Amino acid sequence: MTVSNLAPLQRALLSVSDKTGLVDLGKALAARGVELVSTxxxxxxxxxxxxxxxxxxxxxxxxxxxxxxxxxxHPMVHGGLLALRGDAGHVGAMDAHGIVPIDLLVVNLYPFEETVAKGADYETCIENIDIGGPAMIRAASKNHGDVTTIVDAEDYTALLAELEENDGQTTYAFRQRMALTAYARTAAYDTAVSSWMAKALDEKTPRRRTAGGTLAESLRYGENPHQGAAFYTDGSNRPGVATARQVQGKALSYNNINDTDAAVELVAEFGDDAPTCAIIKHANPCGVATGKTLLEAYTRAFDCDRTSAFGGIIALNKPLDAATAEAITGIFTEVVIAPGADEAAMDIFAKKKNLRLLLIDALPDPAAPGLMMKQVAGGWLAQDRDNGRITMDDLKVVTKRAPSDAEMADMLFAWRVAKHVKSNAIIYVKDGATVGVGAGQMSRVDSARIAARKSEDMAEAMGLDTPLTQGCVVASDAFFPFADGLLSAAAAGAKAVIQPGGSMRDEEVIAAADDAGLAMVFTGMRHFRH
Structure with a gap:
């Protein structure tokens, strides 16, 4: 097939649900003598x-x-889109049947995703599945040797610039790029439909699963400078880093986005309760705390591990105020994300030009269902979002000593944090603040010891005679397979333990807890995070 680089534009078919920019585009095309066909x-x-x-x-x-x-x-439409202008047979068929060529297709689809997002019923969602639009888009895009396809209003400007530069014609390279965008749009659209239907039919493992996304921004690089990267949104509008408004600071990096997501998902566990702060480093929390004020919450979170907090990501569950902003700027911080900020706080941050401030309208709902996908060699792993939560009523006391009310409150706090710490996870908490975090170790004993050592280091830095873990509670994201991990936590000063239970050696671990005078509860729920 011979393709001409420049394709003249004489006739355009426009059929759009989103009318943004439509009139201006139509006027510009008409001014060039383009015939407008529409629906x-x-x-x-x-x-x-x-x-x-x-x-x-x-x-x-x-x-x-x-x-x-x-x-x-109809053949008059699809023939006009699909006919190869340089093929004598195609041209003869057009002449024989009175088919006129269509050189430009401008289509955006029925608002299916928006309809689903509004919570519409099944029948309404079905009626908002576009059929003719995707069919025309695919036909025109296949024939991009002759036809230009536009599916996003944001490309109208590029189209008009292309026509201006090439005397009313489009280049083959431009038509190729638009065809790529068009096929990606129909693929994402079909993904939205199939994903919705799987959910509507409660199909947990459909035979085929796809994922779609829209480019939010190209990134300088990925986890490392030699890796290319980009950020895509999935259209779910889940509050968080994807919906945040960046008020100031440098562009977000791949690692910034990853860590900010981890931070805001963790702080969301505490909803609109007491002021809460989470400080994240390399996707793990290095300090989480509540307080009577946001400043107190930040200070207490910072005091868990001041060293790791340097260059960290901070998430808050309350609007940023001036006092907290002043404290945060006391050390180097990469990103702060919060549900709002007052003018005084933003003025303080403005003095730190590189500090990124992200504002969100709401916190994500930690109990909301969702699908998580992870690529592995040759495929994808798909699982439900870990939206498991427990309450006081779910806990089972398994030791002779029952925890006090204060210990129980701290254990529930520690359990919320454990859900967001890489396995194997050990979290020490006292009075509503983490005082030691052990993450990502191959041995649960190592996690317990690392968290305790960090606590000792912080106590020494603060001029205290005893570790911060003295009299604390401890949470383990999975069961203790042996009593050694539990005893390491007890040696660190823990007095109460929260863990899933379920080990074949539970009785041995319970006996060790009783011998050490510990209170222990089982949750019956595990929170592995790899």
Missing amino acids: GGTAKALRDAGLNVRDVSELTGFPEMMDGRVKTL
Whole structure:
């Protein structure tokens, strides 16, 4: 097949649900002598702007029917899109059947994703599945040797610039790029439909699973400078780093985005309760605390591990205030994310030009369902989001000594944090603040010892005679397979333990806890995080 680099634009078919920029585009095309063909509401919007428009029904010889379900599914439309201009057989067929070429297709699809997001019922969602639009997009994109396809309003400007530069024609390279965008759009659209149907039918493991996304920004690099990277949004609008408004600071890096997501998901566990602060380093919390004020919460979180907090990511569950902002700027911090900030706080941050401040309208719901996907060699792992939560009523006291009310409150706090710490995870908590975090070790004993050593280091730095873990509680994200991990926590000063239970040696671990005078509860729920 021979493809001409420059393709003239004489006729355009426009059919859009989102009318953003439509009239300006129509006027610019008409000014170049392009014939406008359109449907329904799109044609009306163009005519209301004083433009001459030819109805698709005039082109096809058939009226729109079946409530608009059938209007562009016709050889006169698809023949005009698919015909190869340089193929004598195709041109002969067009002449024989009175088919006119369509050089530009401008289509955006029925708002299916938006309809689902509004919580519409099943029938309404079904009616918002576009059929003719994807069919035309795929046809025009296949024939990008001759036809230009535009599916995003944000590409109207690029199209007009292309026409201006090439005397009303488009280049092959431009048509290729637009075809790529178009196929990705229909793929993402079908992904949204199939994902919605799987959920509606409660199909946990559909035979085929796809993922779609929209480029939010290209990143300088990935985890390391030699890795390319980009950030895509999935259209779910889950509050967090993807929906945040960046007020100031340098562009976010790959690692910034990853760590900020970890931070805001953790702090969301505490909802709109007492002011809470989470400080994250390399996707693990190095300090989490509540307080009577946001400043107190930040200070207590910082005091868990001041060394690791340097260059960290901070998430808050309350709007940032001036006092907290002043304290945060006392050390180097990469990102702060919060549900709002007052003017005084933003003025303080403005003095730190590189400090990134992200504001969100709401915290993500930790109990909301969702799908998590991870790529492995040759495939994907898919699982439900870990939205498991426990309450006081879910806990089972398994030791002779029952925990006090204060210990119980701290254990529930520690359990919320454990869910967001890489396995094997050990978290020491006292009075609503982490005082030691052990993460990502191959041995649970090592995690317990590392967390205790960090506590000792912080106590020494603060001029205290006893470790911060003295009299604390401890949470383990999974069961203690042996009593050694539990005894390491007891040696660190823990007086109460919260863990899932379920080990074949539970009785041995319970006996060790009783011998050490510990209170222990089982949750019956594990929180591995790899």
